[in-house]
Amino acid sequence: MNHPKNLSTKYPSRKAYALVDGNNFFASCEQVFNPKLLRKPIGILSNNDGCIIARSNELKQLGVPMGTPKFKWNKFLQSHDVHLFSANFSLYGDMSKRMMMTLTSIVPSIEIYSIDEAFLDCSMFPPSELNKLATRIYQTVPRWIGIPVGVGIAPTKVLAKIANHFSKKHQCPFVIYFDKIADSLRDLPIKDVWGIGRRLTKKMNALGIFTAYDFYKKDEEWVKQRFSIIEQKLHKELQGKPVLHLNRTANKKSICVSRSFEKSVSHKEYLFDAVSCFLNSAVEKLRRQESLAGLLHIFIQTNRFHKGNYYSGMDIIRLTHTNETSQFLQSARRSFDKIWKPHSYKRAGVILSDFISIKDYQPTFFENENLNPKLQKLQKTIDTINKTHAKQQMGIASVGHLMKNWKMNRKNLSPAYTTRIEDLIKIHI
Structure with a gap:
C-alpha cells in the first residue's frame, strides 16, 4: 500500500x-x-x-x-x-x-x-x-x-x-x-472543513480566511473575539488540540418517523392508521436506546407542491415520561381528532423528544408505582420477537390494520439478503 x-x-x-x-x-x-x-x-x-x-x-x-x-x-x-x-x-x-x-x-x-x-x-x-x-x-x-x-x-x-x-x-x-x-491544511478550502456551512464560509471569507490553513494560523485571542465557542473549538481541533472526544452512548435526542404516501390519503382512519404505525416504530426505537420521552409531536400535511397546502401539527406534553406505546397512542388519538380536516394528505409523521434515561426515571406524587413492570416485560418480549423474526410480526392490534391502503411505492426494491430467510442468495450446484 x-x-x-x-x-x-x-x-x-x-x-x-x-x-x-x-x-x-x-x-x-x-x-x-x-x-x-x-x-x-x-x-x-x-x-x-x-x-x-x-x-x-x-x-x-x-x-x-x-x-x-x-x-x-x-x-x-x-x-x-x-x-x-x-x-x-x-x-x-x-x-x-x-x-x-x-x-x-x-x-x-x-x-x-x-x-x-x-x-x-x-x-x-x-x-x-x-x-x-x-x-x-x-x-x-x-x-x-x-x-x-x-x-x-x-x-x-x-x-x-x-x-x-x-x-x-x-x-x-x-x-x-x-x-x-499545516502542510495538510494549506490548500484545503475552508468550506470543506467539518462544521463550516455556507453562512460561516461567507463570514470567514470576509475576514480573509479562504483555506483551512488561514484559520489554523490565526491567534486564539483573535478567534475568541470574532467567533462563538463552536468555532473556537474547531480552531483548537485544527491546531491538533483535542476538544471533541468520543461519544460512546450515541443515543438520539429526538426520534422522527414520517413518510410520504404513494397516493394521497383522504380517509381519516386510514391516515391515523399510518400515524399509529409511525408512532409504534418511534417508541420501539425509544425503548431500544433505553430512554423515556416526555414530548410527542404529530403532524399531517397535504401535497406541498399544490396550491392550498394544509399542514397541521400538535405537541403533546406528558406529565410523566414513558416508553409505553399504548400511552402514546391514547394521547395521539385525541390530538389527531383535533388537527384533522377533510383533505387529501400526502405526508404524516411523529416526533418524540424530551428524553431521559430509563435509569433516571422517578415517579411523580400522583403515581402509585414506577413504570408498569408487567407491561415493560411484555414490550421487551414483543420487541425481541420482531427483531429476531420479522418486523411488526407482533404488536398492538389497533396498529397497522389498514396498512395496505397507504404503503409506500417501492417498485425497485432489492431483496433483504441478510435479514429475510427467503431472500438468501441460492447457489445451485
Whole structure:
C-alpha cells in the first residue's frame, strides 16, 4: 500500500482518532450482492421512489445531481442504462451493523456517527503503528463486508475528517501527524472543513480566511473575539488540540418517523392508521436506546407542491415520561381528532423528544408505582420477537390494520439478503 510522502513519525500529541466511512454506502450495499453492478451507474431512490438520494461514482460522473427528482431525468437515466433501486433500509442497516462490528474487532473504542461513519479512538496505538493500523482497517472492511471505505487518522476528530477526505481523494489510507498539520491544511478550502456551512464560509471569507490553513494560523485571542465557542473549538481541533472526544452512548435526542404516501390519503382512519404505525416504530426505537420521552409531536400535511397546502401539527406534553406505546397512542388519538380536516394528505409523521434515561426515571406524587413492570416485560418480549423474526410480526392490534391502503411505492426494491430467510442468495450446484 502506497502512502503519501508527507508522513512523519513525530507525534507529540497523545491522542489519535480515526474516521472510517463507507464509500457510496447505499450503492455499495447493492453491489455486494449483485456483482454485475460493479462499475455501473447506480442510484438509490427516496420514499415512494421520488428523488435520487445516493449515487455511485459512475452516476456522479454522468452529472446527475444529488436529490434530483427522478421524473425530470427519466429519459437521461434510461439512455445511460442507470440502475435505480428503492431505498432498502433493512439491508443498509444490517450491513452497517456488520461494518461497525468489524471496526470494533480492530479498535474497541468506537463512536458510531452515522449509518456509514464511525470515529475510532486509536490513542492506545504508538505513532509508529498508525500507518499499519490505517492500512489494516482499509483492507479488512472490504474483505470481510464487501464495502470499500475511506480511512483517515489524525490527532483530533476534525483533522480525522480531513484525513478521510484525503483518503478518498488518493484512494489509500491517510494519516495526518502533528508536525504535518499545516502542510495538510494549506490548500484545503475552508468550506470543506467539518462544521463550516455556507453562512460561516461567507463570514470567514470576509475576514480573509479562504483555506483551512488561514484559520489554523490565526491567534486564539483573535478567534475568541470574532467567533462563538463552536468555532473556537474547531480552531483548537485544527491546531491538533483535542476538544471533541468520543461519544460512546450515541443515543438520539429526538426520534422522527414520517413518510410520504404513494397516493394521497383522504380517509381519516386510514391516515391515523399510518400515524399509529409511525408512532409504534418511534417508541420501539425509544425503548431500544433505553430512554423515556416526555414530548410527542404529530403532524399531517397535504401535497406541498399544490396550491392550498394544509399542514397541521400538535405537541403533546406528558406529565410523566414513558416508553409505553399504548400511552402514546391514547394521547395521539385525541390530538389527531383535533388537527384533522377533510383533505387529501400526502405526508404524516411523529416526533418524540424530551428524553431521559430509563435509569433516571422517578415517579411523580400522583403515581402509585414506577413504570408498569408487567407491561415493560411484555414490550421487551414483543420487541425481541420482531427483531429476531420479522418486523411488526407482533404488536398492538389497533396498529397497522389498514396498512395496505397507504404503503409506500417501492417498485425497485432489492431483496433483504441478510435479514429475510427467503431472500438468501441460492447457489445451485
